[in-house]
Amino acid sequence: MPGSSLGHYLIISTFGESHGVGIGVIVDGIPPGLEISEEVVQKQLNRRKPGQSDITTSRSEADRVKILSGVFEGKSTGTPLAMLLYNSDVRSSDYEGIVKKFRPGHADYTYLKKYGFRDWRGSGRASGRETAARVAAGAIARRWLEERGVSILGFVRSAAGISCKTFDMDYIEKNPMRTCDRIAGQKMEARIRELIEIGDSAGGVIECRINGVPPGLGEPVFDKLEANLGKAILSIGAIRGFEIGAGFRAAEMRGSEHNDQMDSNGFRNNNAGGIIGGISTGQEIVFRAAVKPASSISLPQTTRNTDGETVDISTEGRHDPIICPRVVPVIEAMAAITLMDQWLGYRALRGIDPPNH
Numbered sequence: 001m002p003g004s005s006l007g008h009y010l011i012i013s014t015f016g017e018s019h020g021v022g023i024g025v026i027v028d029g030i031p032p033g034l035e036i037s038e039e040v041v042q043k044q045l046n047r048r049k050p051g052q053s054d055i056t057t058s059r060s061e062a063d064r065v066k067i068l069s070g071v072f073e074g075k076s077t078g079t080p081l082a083m084l085l086y087n088s089d090v091r092s093s094d095y096e097g098i099v100k101k102f103r104p105g106h107a108d109y110t111y112l113k114k115y116g117f118r119d120w121r122g123s124g125r126a127s128g129r130e131t132a133a134r135v136a137a138g139a140i141a142r143r144w145l146e147e148r149g150v151s152i153l154g155f156v157r158s159a160a161g162i163s164c165k166t167f168d169m170d171y172i173e174k175n176p177m178r179t180c181d182r183i184a185g186q187k188m189e190a191r192i193r194e195l196i197e198i199g200d201s202a203g204g205v206i207e208c209r210i211n212g213v214p215p216g217l218g219e220p221v222f223d224k225l226e227a228n229l230g231k232a233i234l235s236i237g238a239i240r241g242f243e244i245g246a247g248f249r250a251a252e253m254r255g256s257e258h259n260d261q262m263d264s265n266g267f268r269n270n271n272a273g274g275i276i277g278g279i280s281t282g283q284e285i286v287f288r289a290a291v292k293p294a295s296s297i298s299l300p301q302t303t304r305n306t307d308g309e310t311v312d313i314s315t316e317g318r319h320d321p322i323i324c325p326r327v328v329p330v331i332e333a334m335a336a337i338t339l340m341d342q343w344l345g346y347r348a349l350r351g352i353d354p355p356n357h
């Protein structure tokens, strides 16, 4: 499997490299009649695009989407929907210094070993830019889910070693860290500015909360909802961990503590994160993803070159000192794509929508 496609009933295939002509996606399986416009897609792309603040990369991509097919008179036709974003702010010369060097933490070494040669310009297909195509596809899935009462909210739960203590939903899209706690957010920004000064980077944890998902989504055993969500999220560059509900904390809890007891009103708590046995319970779906610190840093490090010599490396170019705020819309997009795929799967097998909808 070449690995650029995802899904069974809603199938997305992304293409393009960071410094090539452009980045794009083909989305197949969208039911006909869904209202779609470039504006709907653009709104989500603007949340991911570079240059949103002084704590993200200064690369200036307009990220203007063009819908090439699959829409007629503002509605999906049911045929493959293709979207394209041209690359404009390309400075491949920034990467000339790494043509023969393997950047620590980046995909240079593995791409070369696998393919025998690699597109070193802007990291090629391993660039975070590839995720713009996912966000474009996710905007369509999100729109379809919204019509069915599903809402998806992602935010930065911790970054640069600083964790949120409070949750203010309205604050999330109003601050460059996309975090939920004003005080923690200010501390994160200050810490990241310090790291920019010394040429280093930081990681963090993103939480995603999904409401309005009916019970019944997910296909045991290999297409469990959490398994498919995990795959979709772990396929994003720089994601190093995935947990659902109580997640890794569950390993330290007792059964009596972890069990989501039920009564006549339904579930009493949600340690399962809204999924049991691979099937949605109808509760809020809650998962978290660990984002590593961006590997491209200007602090000098040691690596190997293609001749097998030990050499110094310091990454030039425009990079994100913290990836987390820009990854939030990517995570939401991958969650939307996965949920719509499983919903369409439910329909395909049973001929009806999931219950309570």
Ligand SMILES: Cc1cc2nc3c(=O)[nH]c(=O)nc-3n(C[C@H](O)[C@H](O)[C@H](O)COP(=O)(O)O)c2cc1C
Residues within 6 Å of the ligand: 057, 105, 106, 107, 126, 127, 128, 129, 131, 236, 237, 238, 239, 292, 294, 295, 296, 297, 318, 319, 320, 321, 323, 326, 327, 330
């Ligand atoms: C939105 C986004 C932006 C990214 N920006 C950078 C960056 O500026 N510098 C960098 O080294 N990695 C960046 N990455 C991460 C790399 O794409 C990723 O580390 C690389 O493909 C290797 O994959 P892995 O970390 O999953 O093993 C970004 C990822 C995303 C999703």
